[in-house]
Amino acid sequence: MSPLFTPQTVGPLTLGNRIVIAPMCQYSAIEGVPQPWHSQHLGKLAISGAGLLIVEATGVEAAGRISWADTGLWNDAQESAFADILADIRTYSDTPIGIQLGHAGRKAATSPSWINRGGPAPADKAWETFAPSPIPFKPDWHQPTQLDEAGMDRVISAFVQAAGRAERAGFDLVELHAAHGYLLSEFLSPVSNRRTDDYGGSAENRMRFPLRVAQALRDAWPRTRALGVRFNGSDWVEEGVDIEEVQAFARALHDIGYDYLHVSSGGNVAGAPIPGTEPGYQVPFARAVKQAVPEAVVIAVGMxxxxxxxxxxxxxxxxxMIAIARAALDDPNWGHHAAVALGVPQIMPVQYQRAGHAVWPTPRAD
Incomplete structure (x- = not known):
């Protein structure tokens, strides 16, 4: 049996294989509501041959969106649209589908990636942003407002309410976004967190708010559905998080009751020397987390x-488990093609089985 195509238990879920379609921002929502683009994007990935599909980073409040074209899950219209998409997909696919819930923090209020290179949104589309400390992501970016206790309580409540909406919409899984320099990642990193209160300074203090969010989400999300978290293994600068802090955070999350740990990196420091074109460049961070928490389900991602x-x-x-993103955009049938490459029978929708590898003529040896 191929290791990649061996079933994997993730909390209450049993996945048919170890391939995860990672969350990928589409910047195509209107007022946080997913559109027909999302229907076709998610629909084709739900028959890609992957064991799990996770919907893009979705803001738990309007101020928490990365861009003005991000999906959200803070009102009835957004919940209803996601419910409709899932109901349609369930008529032809039983692939478990999750959603990544996040807050963009100081990196909110941007344009879609193809407009102004994803820089700050124009004044007529921007909004107030929030962060652990009032430090702009870049010198020419907006200055965020430092979150006070009331603001932190508001954000925690937003995550809890979004979880309730995700449950009603029919998602099988929620992934907490604590990576890529967004709000929870900002609290974890000494680069972006310069607080002098109980939420800054030591690693224990910097973890305090992210773990409050994680605990509230664990309490709100039913144990009958899976719950995971994505976080950084590195900021790619010497003054950023170190691997011992990352391992301690991973252990704390596992002990809270998270069903998997999804290890990524970067996004907290503009211009950090990230070897992002090197195949598997983030795997060492996943390995370090797996070594620290061997009983946890760990997901590796990155090229x-x-x-x-x-x-x-x-x-x-x-x-x-292995998460793929750009590879799935390039080849929406990556899972099926991986099965062929590894000598595993393809499991395709009946409508497509006549195009499966097994029915194609055998190529000539020449």
Whole structure:
């Protein structure tokens, strides 16, 4: 049996294989409401051959969106639209589908990535942003408002309410976004968190608010559905988080009751020297988390492009699951093609089975 295509238990879920379609921002929502683009984007990935599909980073409050075109889950219209998309997908796919809930913090109020390179939104589309400390992401970006206790309580409440909406909409899983320099990641990193109160300074203090959010979400999300978290393994600068802090955060999350740990990196420091084109460049962080919390389900992500590469990561014990993103945009049938490459039978929708690898003529040896 191929390690990549061995079933995996994630809390109450049993996935058919170890392939995860990672959350990928589409910047195509209107007032936080997913649109027809999301229907076709998610619909095709739900028949991609992956064991799990996770919907893009979705703001728990309007101020928490990355851009003005992000999806949200703070009102009835957004909840209803997601429910409709899931109901349609369920007529042809039983692939478990999750949603990543997040707050963009000081990196909110931007334009979509293809407009002004995702820089600050124009004045008529911008809004007040919030952060652990009033430090702009870049010198020419807006200055965020430092979150006070009331603001932190508001954000926690927003995560809890969004979880309730995700449950009613029919999601099988929620992933807490604590990576990529967004709000929870900002609290964790000494680069962006310069507070002198109980939420800044030591690693224990910097973890305090993210763990409050994590605990509130764990309490709100039913144990009958899976709950995971994505967080950074590195800020890619010497003064950023260190691996011992990352491992301690991972242990705390596992002990709270999170069903998987999804290890990414970067996003807190503009211009950090990230080797983002190097295949598997984030796998060492997943390996370090797996070593620190061996009983946890760990997901590796980051320029994992080839089936043999993904198979080797699982076989080596560096991670339990593999998340792909750009590879899935390039090839929405990556999971099916990986099965062929690794000698595993394809499991395709009946409508597509006549195009499966097994029915194609055998290529000539020449």
């Amino acid at each position: 994992i492009l080839e089936p043999a590469q993904a198979e080797a990561i699982i076989a080596a014990g560096d991670a339990d």
